[in-house]
Amino acid sequence: xxxxxxxxxxxxxxxxxxxxxxxxxxxxxxxxxxxxxxxxxxxxxxxxxxxxxxxxxxxxxxxxxxxxxxxxxxxxxxxxxxxxxxxxxxxxxxxxxxxxxxxxxx
Amino acid sequence: xxxxxxxxxxxxxxxxxxxxxxxxxxxxxxxxxxxxxxxxxxxxxxxxxxxxxxxxxxxxxxxxxxxxxxxxxxxxxxxxxxxxxxxxxxxxxxxxxxxxxxxxxxxxxxxxxxxxxxxxxxxxxxxxxxxxxxxxxxxxxxxxxxxxxxxxxxxxxxxxxxxxxxxxxxxxxxxxxxxxxxxxxxxxxxxxxxxxxxxxxxxxxxxxxxxxxxxxxxxxxxxxxxxxxxxxxxxxxxxxxxxxxxxxxxxxxxxxxxxxxxxxxx
Numbered sequence: 001x002x003x004x005x006x007x008x009x010x011x012x013x014x015x016x017x018x019x020x021x022x023x024x025x026x027x028x029x030x031x032x033x034x035x036x037x038x039x040x041x042x043x044x045x046x047x048x049x050x051x052x053x054x055x056x057x058x059x060x061x062x063x064x065x066x067x068x069x070x071x072x073x074x075x076x077x078x079x080x081x082x083x084x085x086x087x088x089x090x091x092x093x094x095x096x097x098x099x100x101x102x103x104x105x106x
Numbered sequence: 107x108x109x110x111x112x113x114x115x116x117x118x119x120x121x122x123x124x125x126x127x128x129x130x131x132x133x134x135x136x137x138x139x140x141x142x143x144x145x146x147x148x149x150x151x152x153x154x155x156x157x158x159x160x161x162x163x164x165x166x167x168x169x170x171x172x173x174x175x176x177x178x179x180x181x182x183x184x185x186x187x188x189x190x191x192x193x194x195x196x197x198x199x200x201x202x203x204x205x206x207x208x209x210x211x212x213x214x215x216x217x218x219x220x221x222x223x224x225x226x227x228x229x230x231x232x233x234x235x236x237x238x239x240x241x242x243x244x245x246x247x248x249x250x251x252x253x254x255x256x257x258x259x260x261x262x263x264x265x266x267x268x269x270x271x272x273x274x275x276x277x278x279x280x281x282x283x284x285x286x287x288x289x290x291x292x293x294x295x296x297x298x299x300x301x302x303x304x305x306x307x308x309x310x311x312x313x314x315x316x317x318x319x320x321x322x323x324x325x326x327x328x329x330x331x332x333x334x335x336x337x338x339x340x341x342x343x344x345x346x347x348x349x350x351x352x353x354x355x356x357x358x359x360x361x362x363x364x365x366x367x368x369x370x371x372x
Contacts, residue, residue, distance in 0.1 A: 002201055007180055010207035014197050015187035017211060018218040022190075023243040025225015026234070037356070042223045044324050044352035046251065049220045050312040051325035052332030052348030053192055057305035063337050073302035074309060081313045087155045091163070094306030099299030 073098030144262040152256070153269035156249050160191070160307055161277020166300040167194055168285020169292055174202035178286050185282035189275065190247050193217045195304065200341055213341045220349070224251035231255065231263050245271030252311045320355060327351035 002010075058074045059065050076097035080090040164185060171181040176198060184194050193214035200210035225246045231254060234242055245267070253270045257263040285292075295301065316322050332348035339347065 002207065004177070004180075006207050007176060007201060010197060010201060010210045011180060011183055011187070013207065013211035014184070014193060014214040017215040018188050018190050018193055018221070019244065021215070021218045021222045022225055022246040023240060025222040025227075025246060026229045026239045026243050028226055028229070040356060041352055042226050044321065044356065045223045045349055046220060046248070047312065047315050047321050047324045048328035048349045048351040049345060050248065050308050050315070051328040051351075052345045054305045054308040054312060055329040055332050056336060056345065057308065058302075059333060060336050063341070065333060065336060069299070070302045070305065073299060074305055077302075077306040077309050081310060087310055088159045090310045091159045091303055091306045094302040094309075095299040097299070098302035099297065102297060102299065 069098045069101035070094075072101045144258050146262070146265050149257060149262045149265045150269050153253050153266045154273055156253055157270050157273025157277060159310075160249050161274055161281055163191065163300075163303040163307060164278040164281035165285040165288075166295060166303050167191060167198075167278075168282040168287075169289045169295045169300070170195065170285075171198045171282075172286040172289035173295070174198040176201070178283075181286040182279065182283055185279045188214070189244060189278065190218050190221060191278075191304070192248075196341060209340065213343070216343065216346050219346070220248070221246050221251075224248070227251065228254055228267070231260065232267055233260065242267075242271075245275065247274075248308070248311055249274060252314075256314060320359060324351045324355045327355060 054074070058070050059067060061068075073094035073096075077090045077094040080093045085093070167185065168181055171184065171194070172178070176184075181198075184197065188194050188197070196217050197210055197214040200213050201207075225243065228246060228251060229239075232242075250267050250270045253266040254263040257266050289295075292298065312325065316325060328348040328351035331351055332344050335344035335347050
């Protein structure tokens with residue numbers, strides 16, 4: 001673990017960087033979106049990022065790939081989504097199934 | 107194109123590219139709240155549902171951050187000032203692994219780049235007055251974008267953005283604090299399955315976006331890229347590589363459309 005000054009430096013950099021990114025999107029002139037390609041791309045980028053994040057947080061362990069109880073939890077969440085369950089039920093299904101599978105030694 | 111307010115449509119040159127991108131007027135054909143608009147109550151219910159569910163996963167962040175060795179103040183500062191979950195998780199993970207502050211912050215920053223694209227879409231959809239934008243910017247994240255973009259009109263989108271943002275900000279920070287305080291009491295958070303909350307949230311946000319074959323192709327390619335590069339690239343970079351799935355799939359579609367058009371000419 002790094003010292004407190006180093007950690008605060010990292011927090012400051014991250015806070016400033018992430019805020020500027022959020023602001024950038026809101027301040028970019030409207031004309032930037034009038035081009036169909038840009039519009040199409042900005043609609044598809046969240047799809048790509050969310051899909052990749054879902055997969056990584058389910059099967060990633062540091063820089064390794066593993067199949068563990070989280071996979072079962074995500075399958076439960078997917079099933080809940082297919083059954084049109086509310087958001088909370090989807091997340092709860094993932095958490096509960098993951099915990100149960102782990103408790104059973106999965 | 108619907109325009110229930112009767113506001114004169116801006117004229118723009120018709121696009122050369124056919125398909126959904128060819129509407130000549132404003133990028134978002136969003137009607138203002140009309141008589142047929144979605145009731146505020148329904149929007150608020152959606153927004154609260156997302157806000158509460160994700161807010162609760164702030165508990166998981168608080169526990170993780172404290173477990174990674176950050177102080178209570180540092181953990182809370184992250185949730186208050188960064189307020190974008192994936193970046194926060196990435197940062198504490200990198201710091202715990204002994205990564206230097208610049209690499210750690212870079213990973214978190216790259217994960218946050220998607221918020222700029224959400225902002226790009228939201229600025230059109232919400233049409234916020236300029237003085238409000240620096241304040242609203244802090245709430246431009248996955249969940250507020252997902253709720254706002256799912257609404258049928260501008261008024262519903264604004265209600266969705268505000269209620270989701272406020273609920274999330276309050277709960278995310280409150281539960282971060284509780285998580286950091288309760289880290290010792292909880293012990294092993296993984297035993298409680300709390301590490302599955304994050305990906306389940308992402309999946310629930312993603313599911314409604316997978317409307318056509320194009321979106322599904324982008325998601326599929328992104329999963330392959332995101333997992334394939336995870337073992338070989340530094341933390342935070344594989345997700346950026348996965349973002350390339352969007353332009354790649356669009357480019358392939360463009361080529362196929364071009365070939366089809368040529369074939370039809372013969």
